[in-house]
Amino acid sequence: xxxxxxxxxxxxxxxxxxxxxxxxxxxxxxxxxxxxxxxxxxxxxxxxxxxxxxxxxxxxxxxxxxxxxxxxxxxxxxxxxxxxxxxxxxxxxxxxxxxxxxxxxxxxxxxxxxxxxxxxxxxxxxxxxxxxxxxxxxxxxxxxxxxxxxxxxxxxxxxxxxxxxxxxxxxxxxxxxxxxxxxxxxxxxxxxxxxxxxxxxxxxxxxxxxxxxxxxxxxxxxxxxxxxxxxxxxx
Amino acid sequence: xxxxxxxxxxxxxxxxxxxxxxxxxxxxxxxxxxxxxxxxxxxxxxxxxxxxxxxxxxxxxxxxxxxxxxxxxxxxxxxxxxxxxxxxxxxxxxxxxxxxxxxxxxxxxxxxxxxxxxxxxxxxxxxxxxxxxxxxxxxxxxxxxxxxxxxxxxxxxxxxxxxxxxxxxxxxxxxxxxxxxxxxxxxxxxxxxxxxxxxxxxxxxxxxxxxxxxxxxxxxxxxxxxxxxxxxxxxxxxxxxxxxxxxxxxxx
Numbered sequence: 001x002x003x004x005x006x007x008x009x010x011x012x013x014x015x016x017x018x019x020x021x022x023x024x025x026x027x028x029x030x031x032x033x034x035x036x037x038x039x040x041x042x043x044x045x046x047x048x049x050x051x052x053x054x055x056x057x058x059x060x061x062x063x064x065x066x067x068x069x070x071x072x073x074x075x076x077x078x079x080x081x082x083x084x085x086x087x088x089x090x091x092x093x094x095x096x097x098x099x100x101x102x103x104x105x106x107x108x109x110x111x112x113x114x115x116x117x118x119x120x121x122x123x124x125x126x127x128x129x130x131x132x133x134x135x136x137x138x139x140x141x142x143x144x145x146x147x148x149x150x151x152x153x154x155x156x157x158x159x160x161x162x163x164x165x166x167x168x169x170x171x172x173x174x175x176x177x178x179x180x181x182x183x184x185x186x187x188x189x190x191x192x193x194x195x196x197x198x199x200x201x202x203x204x205x206x207x208x209x210x211x212x213x214x215x216x217x218x219x220x221x222x223x224x225x226x227x228x229x230x231x232x233x234x235x
Numbered sequence: 236x237x238x239x240x241x242x243x244x245x246x247x248x249x250x251x252x253x254x255x256x257x258x259x260x261x262x263x264x265x266x267x268x269x270x271x272x273x274x275x276x277x278x279x280x281x282x283x284x285x286x287x288x289x290x291x292x293x294x295x296x297x298x299x300x301x302x303x304x305x306x307x308x309x310x311x312x313x314x315x316x317x318x319x320x321x322x323x324x325x326x327x328x329x330x331x332x333x334x335x336x337x338x339x340x341x342x343x344x345x346x347x348x349x350x351x352x353x354x355x356x357x358x359x360x361x362x363x364x365x366x367x368x369x370x371x372x373x374x375x376x377x378x379x380x381x382x383x384x385x386x387x388x389x390x391x392x393x394x395x396x397x398x399x400x401x402x403x404x405x406x407x408x409x410x411x412x413x414x415x416x417x418x419x420x421x422x423x424x425x426x427x428x429x430x431x432x433x434x435x436x437x438x439x440x441x442x443x444x445x446x447x448x449x450x451x452x453x454x455x456x457x458x459x460x461x462x463x464x465x466x467x468x469x470x471x472x473x474x475x476x477x478x479x480x481x482x483x484x485x486x487x
Contacts, residue, residue, distance in 0.1 A: 042486070069318065071318055088240060092241050094236060
C-alpha cells in the first residue's frame, strides 16, 4: 500500500500537519513508524484507516473492514473477566462464536509455551480490573492477533508497560508477520524493535516521511540525516 | 451475532451503572403510584388509569431512547470505543445497532415490570395493558431512537452529553404538560406532537387504546399525523446515521 501527495491540516487549525507526504507500507512485514510527539503519527494512522478524508493518492489501498486498529486507553468495564473480554473482542469480529472460546485458542500464538498458557488460564478467569496493566495490554493484543485482517495498526502498544510485558506484547505482534500479515506500529520505545525478527522503519518529521529503511540500514541513514536517536541502540 | 455480543456488553455495563434505572423506571413507578394512590387495590374505571400508564410509558420510551441513542454514541465516540470496535466489527453501524438492541431490551423489561406492578396494585387487565404497551413501544421506539441519533452528530464532549439529556427530558416533560393543559387546541397538540417525542408516544398510545374501544377515536391524533411525525423522525435518523463520525472531537 502506498500513499502519495498527502497534504493535511485539521479544519480548525491552519498548521499543515503533513505536506506532500509519501509513504510506502511494506507488505507482510512490520512497519515501524517513529516520530516525536505531535508529528502526527496517530493522525497518519487515522488517514490510512480511512477515518479522515484527504486528497492523498492511495495505491493498493486496504479497505477499512480489512484493517484492525488497536487504540490505547479505551475504558473497559472492570468487572468483566478475561473470558468476557475474549468474547467481546473475538465474537464481535464475527470470526468466532462463543463455543470457540477457550484458553486453547492461544496455543499457536504462544507457540505452546507452557508458562504463558498457564498465565492465560489465570487471566481467563480474572476480572479486568484485577489484571495488571501489562497483563491487560498483552491479553488484548493477543486477542487482536487472533482476528484475521490484512493490515494491523498498533498505536504505541507498549507505552507504560514493564520490560517483561513489553517483550510479551511485541513478540505477539511479531508472530503476525510469520502469518504474512502487514503491521504498522508506532512507538517511542526504541527497545521494542529488538524483539522483532524483521522490520522496516519509517521516520515522520516535519510533515513528511524523511526516512524509510530496513532494519539493517535505518540507523546509519538516520545518522546521516542528523535525526536524533539514542546512541546506545543496537540491532 | 456481532451485534448481539456488543449488545450483551452494553447490557452488562447498564447493570453495572444501575443509576439509569432510577430515571427510566424508578420515576414512572413512583409518580404513577403517588398519583393513583387513591385507587390502590380498588376496582375503578380502567381507561383513565390506562391512559396515565401509557403516558408514563411514553416517558420511558423517550428516556430510554435518549440514554441509548445520540448521547450514548457521543460517549462511545469520545472514549474511542467506537473507533476501536468499528475496526473489530467492520462497521460502526454494528455498534449503533447493538446499542439500539440493548436499550430496547431494557425498555421492554422496564415496561413489563411497570405493567405488572400497576396491574397488581390497581387491578388492571394485565394482558390487555401489556399488549397495548408493547405495541406502543415497538411502534414508537424506532422513530424516537432514530430522532435522537442526530445528537450523535454533534461535536460535543461526553461531559456535555449527560446535562443535555437532563435538559431535553425537562423540556419534553414541560411540553407534555403544556399539551395536556390545552388539549382542546388541535393545532397546538399537533405541533407539540411533532416536536415532542413524549407527546408523540403518548398520542400513539392513546390511538392504540382507542382502537380497542369502538367509538372513542375522537380524542386521538389522526393516524396520518402520527405516521407523518414518525416519518420525519425516521428521515432525521437516516441523515444522522450517514453523518455520525467515530473519531473523538479532540482527534478531528
